[in-house]
Amino acid sequence: MGHRPLGAARELRKFTGNSRLAPGFARQRVGVRWNAAIPWLATAVRLLLGGVFVVAGALKIPDPAAAVRAVRAYQLLPEPLVPPVAFGLPVIEIAIGLALLLGVFVRTAALAAAVLLVVFLVGVGSAWARGLQIDCGCFGNGGQVSTGETAYPLEVLRDAALLVVALTLARRPASRLTLGSVHPVQEEVRSAR
Amino acid sequence: MPADSTAVRSKRAATRRRLEEKRAAEAAARARAQRQRRNLFGGLAAAVVVLVALIVVVLVQTHRTTPSAAAATPAHTVDGTVIPVGSASAPVTVDLYEDFQCPNCKAFEAAAGSTLAKLVAAGTVQARYHGMAFLDTAANHAYSTRALNAAAVVVDTAGPEGFQKFHDLLYAHQPAETGSGLTDEQLMKYAVQAGANAGVAAADIEQRTYADWVAKSTDQASKDGVTSTPTVVVDGKKLTDLSASGLTAAVTAAQSR
Incomplete structure (x- = not known):
């Protein structure tokens, strides 16, 4: 479909000798191609973000005692709340990740991911600011580190990058290869074709 | 009277077009309503599944991390550990x-x-x-x-x-x-x-x-x-x-x- 405008422009130029028309057509063609690429980009973003969340959640399930220590290490929650958060968080992460991987409720899942990432950023940032010696426990692990082996800048950078990705996806959730019902935006993309 | 019949025909065509447009709009509205219903039910079902998974996992993990009452403590230790x-x-x-x-x-x-x-x-x-x-x-x-x-x-x-x-x-x-x-x-x-x-x-x-x-x-x-x-x-x-x-x-x- 994308070939016609340029072909028509070329023909037009041939017949009229008017080269001023051509750039406009060419620009339009680039726009069409870009619009067609965006849903595929969104698919890639969805799979990336979904994959990270599923893996992060799954790695926290096998060793629940480590998960408890990881949450406790932040010293932000009162002790009675620590185990439920440690056990429940991976379930939420996996649910969000699966929704993104399958392409169902993409906008809701992307927004939920963004909310979680903000919480993680606040947690890691505050641990850093308080000078705690902890591992973020993002991918399993009990939150302990060998003395002097914290990796706060990397953890903050990673979460911030994922937050940008999640927010972008929430803004434009239409993507290809989804299992879910056709999203309104996606329908627009289809009808535009 | 050819001119007359042309006018009638184009009037009819316009009416038909209006009718078709109206039908299309209605169909689109119906589809939208159906989609919203489907999304609502799907969302509720997904929320219930996640909630059940949440409860089950919290219970199982709590059980897994509860030490057995008969846990042996070595001699010569103080404060338990x-x-x-x-x-x-x-x-x-x-x-x-x-x-x-x-x-x-x-x-x-x-x-x-x-x-x-x-x-x-x-x-x-x-x-x-x-x-x-x-x-x-x-x-x-x-x-x-x-x-x-x-x-x-x-x-x-x-x-x-x-x-x-x-x-x-x-x-x-x-x-x-x-x-x-x-x-x-x-x-x-x-x-x-x-x-x-x-x-x-x-x-x-x-x-x-x-x-x-x-x-x-x-x-x-x-x-x-x-x-x-x-x-x-x-x-x-x-x-x-x-x-x-x-x-x-x-x-x-x-x-x-």
Whole structure:
């Protein structure tokens, strides 16, 4: 479909000798191609973000005692709340990740991911600011580190990058290869074709 | 009258077009309503599934982390999980949080271990060892847990002095962090060398008799706010200079307080 405008422009130029028309057509063609690429980009973003969340959640399930220590290490929650958060968080992460991987409720899942990432950023940032010696426990692990082996800048950078990705996806959730019902935006993309 | 019939025809065509447009708009509205209904029901179903999964997982994990009531506690320990070495009436206490697989702990032991031993022998310091086991991997066959379990076996049968010997032996022969850990036979050999009863130790090391106690000790360290190893606390104050001179200075300061 994308070939016609340029072909028509070329023909037009041939017949009229008017080269001023051509750039406009060419620009339009680039726009069409870009619009067609965006849903595929969104698919890639969805799979990336979904994959990270599923893996992060799954790695926290096998060793629940480590998960408890990881949450406790932040010293932000009162002790009675620590185990439920440690056990429940991976379930939420996996649910969000699966929704993104399958392409169902993409906008809701992307927004939920963004909310979680903000919480993680606040947690890691505050641990850093308080000078705690902890591992973020993002991918399993009990939150302990060998003395002097914290990796706060990397953890903050990673979460911030994922937050940008999640927010972008929430803004434009239409993507290809989804299992879910056709999203309104996606329908627009289809009808535009 | 050709002109007349053309006008009628185009009027009819316009009416038909309007009707078609109206139908299309209605169909679109119906489709939208149907989609919204489907999304609502799908969303509710998904929310219920997630909620059920949440409850089940929290219950299962709570059960998994609840230590059995019959968990064995080794003799000569205090406060449930602490292994004290030296006189209880020593003026200064040094709390040590260590993992047998932790390379920085080995470095600390190499640098300040003998200094601490002298302070304990002189009656100046009581060392309180808090075992942690958080460096278990599939590759090292849960070495952190196996090593601390073996240490519990040794303190149970050979007392604090035996434990200290075993502790020093394990740091002197610490396996590489990415390696496969010491075997149960090697742990056994060092346990006997440290004075443990060979007959009793073999079974307890192999069967990980104190595995629950090891988990409890690791959890207690986390509750104590310890997240990195080695953590050394001199009379309640965290030691930042983990060298021999740093330890001596901290103990001297604590004594004069």
